[in-house]
Amino acid sequence: MEKPPGQKTEPSLDPEDWQALRADAHKMLDDTLDYIAGIRARPVWQPIPQAVRERFRGPVPEEPSALSEVYGSFRHDVQPYAAGNVHPGFMGWVNGGGTAVGVLAEMLAAGMNANLGGRDHMPVEVERQIVEWVRQLLGFPEGATGLFVTGSSLANFIGILVARTGALGKQVRSNGLGEAGGRLRAYASAAAHRCIPLGMDLAGLGSDAVRPIAIDADGRMDIAKLKAAVAQDREAGLTPFLVIGTAGTVDTGAIDALDAIADIAHMFLADKRVAIYGNPDLVIGLAEFCLDLEMKPKLLLLGDDNPGYVNDPRIKALQENVDYPMEIVTNADFWDLEDRIKNKGLELDLILGHSKGRFVSIDYNIPMVRVGFPTYDRAGIFRNPVVGYSGAMWLAEQMANALFNDMEVKKNKEWLLNVW
Numbered sequence: 001m002e003k004p005p006g007q008k009t010e011p012s013l014d015p016e017d018w019q020a021l022r023a024d025a026h027k028m029l030d031d032t033l034d035y036i037a038g039i040r041a042r043p044v045w046q047p048i049p050q051a052v053r054e055r056f057r058g059p060v061p062e063e064p065s066a067l068s069e070v071y072g073s074f075r076h077d078v079q080p081y082a083a084g085n086v087h088p089g090f091m092g093w094v095n096g097g098g099t100a101v102g103v104l105a106e107m108l109a110a111g112m113n114a115n116l117g118g119r120d121h122m123p124v125e126v127e128r129q130i131v132e133w134v135r136q137l138l139g140f141p142e143g144a145t146g147l148f149v150t151g152s153s154l155a156n157f158i159g160i161l162v163a164r165t166g167a168l169g170k171q172v173r174s175n176g177l178g179e180a181g182g183r184l185r186a187y188a189s190a191a192a193h194r195c196i197p198l199g200m201d202l203a204g205l206g207s208d209a210v211r212p213i214a215i216d217a218d219g220r221m222d223i224a225k226l227k228a229a230v231a232q233d234r235e236a237g238l239t240p241f242l243v244i245g246t247a248g249t250v251d252t253g254a255i256d257a258l259d260a261i262a263d264i265a266h267m268f269l270a271d272k273r274v275a276i277y278g279n280p281d282l283v284i285g286l287a288e289f290c291l292d293l294e295m296k297p298k299l300l301l302l303g304d305d306n307p308g309y310v311n312d313p314r315i316k317a318l319q320e321n322v323d324y325p326m327e328i329v330t331n332a333d334f335w336d337l338e339d340r341i342k343n344k345g346l347e348l349d350l351i352l353g354h355s356k357g358r359f360v361s362i363d364y365n366i367p368m369v370r371v372g373f374p375t376y377d378r379a380g381i382f383r384n385p386v387v388g389y390s391g392a393m394w395l396a397e398q399m400a401n402a403l404f405n406d407m408e409v410k411k412n413k414e415w416l417l418n419v420w
Contacts, residue, residue, distance in 0.1 A: 024067050029107070035079065036086065036100050045084035052077050094250055116148075141288075153195035160186070160199045160242065166393060167241040177204050185233045186210040186242035189221040189256055191249040210244075219254030221245070226264060262294065268403045269396070270294040272349040275337060277301035277357055278372040280330075284314045286352055286371065291321060293396060298324070298348065299340060301332035334360060341366075350399060367406040369398045 015021040055077055085095035114123035131146045149155050165172055168181055177184075184205055188196050190212040197207035211229050216222045230240045243264060245256040263270045272295045276283045280302040287297040297318070302309050309315060309330050319326055329336050334357055340346040341364050351361050354372040361368035375381045386395045 021067070024071065028071060029103075031075070032103055033100060036103070039087050040089075042087070043084075044087040044089045046081060048081045052081065094248075153193070153199075156193070156195050156244075157199040157202060159244075160196075160203050160205075163242040164203055164205065167239065170390070180239070181205065183237065183239045184209060184241045185238045186244060187213055187226055187229060187240070188244040189213055189215055189246050189249065191215050191219060191251060191254065192244060192246050193250055196244055215254070219249060219252045221256045221261070223257055223260045223264070226261070230264070266294050268400050268407075271296055272403065273298045273347060274350045274352060275299040275301070275340075275346070275348050276351075277332065277334075277337060277353040278303055280304045280309050280312075282372050284312070284318070287318055288314075289392065289395070290352075291318070293399075295350075296322070296324060297326060299337065299346060300326065300328045301336055301353075302328065302330045303332060304330060307331075338363075350402060352399075367402040369395070369402050371395065371398075 055073075083093075083095065084090045085093070086097055088097070090097065112123060114121065116124055116127055118124075127148060131148075134146060135142075135144050147158065149158065163186070164177075164181070164184070167184055168177065172178075172181065181204070186196075186200060186205075186209060188210055192212070197210050200210045201207045211233070213221050213226045213229060226243070230243075233240055243261050245258045245261045247255050247258065270293070274290050274295050274297045276286050276290070276297055276299070278301075283300050283302055287300055290297045300315075300318075307330055310328065315328060319328075327340075337351075337357065337360050341348065341360070348366050351357065351366055351368040352371050353368070355370055355375045355377045358368060358370075358377060360366070370378050370381055371386055384394045385391050
């Protein structure tokens, strides 16, 4: 409908001619698909002629350009001189090649121009669904979540921030690093990506706070040198808080010995044999937590006479996830614990339970961490509930410290310094 004479046309970002735009769009899509389909007939990479570079050294344009003109410049001056990662012969770096379907997905996403920072709209649900699929594929526990970020450099930076918060507490986000933050040390392969020291810098820890560990003949982090570096830093009064394993270096694709690195990170917890007693739900939760820390719950004593707990799916899941005998006793008492230690040869490194079982710990010289009700022989325990992230961190620290104390009593100083 024509506007009345004298009425101003409102400014708009819409195209003046939708049909012309549609024709240009179809041509761009067809050309792009042809470019991908015929990529093998072209070189992986070619140098940029100086004349082409000079075309992108001009002043800011003062007038608009036709879309077809801009697209022609793209086809002639930009597309032929790409990095080459779309080509199947590209082997020079870690950039992905993408797919033809990915081009269409990017087009659809750009058409919606969704901001996933909040509000109630379906793109948020799509992202949540994909996070849940990834959780299932990786075998993470229910309730675990994740973030979509622009790439691995940002993902590594977030990992550093999480480790920093785990070491210093949530207050680091408001109070800063403080003196304790200046003592934190991280460790990574000398062949690790440079985003690691950059991430340490951005986290306020300083790029020198990550120690590059020499690599072995296979390009992997040297585990013996990692142990030595950690021991040296501890002896100097520093605080090791993060070991970064590389699952494919940029130069050779070497994969660090991730299991060995995890064992060092859990040095005083991994493979430690544990007995847990108390309320069945608490015992089951503690057993799951211990397995996450690579400990070995050997005996679970459920203080309940309900035999249905033996068939509890959580119990079955625990037993299916271990490669050693895990004994579960319902309607248990402390004699069951003592009998297995005294008469059946059960060897334990740690006991988890409330104060009433402390005599077993004392009689058989096994370190114990008080958890559950009642706890009446340790001050301040109930100010630290074992729920949530902070509760889990506190409990893990209590278990590690109990093992530290036990080793200090049972081993000599030279042994401790050599091990840690």
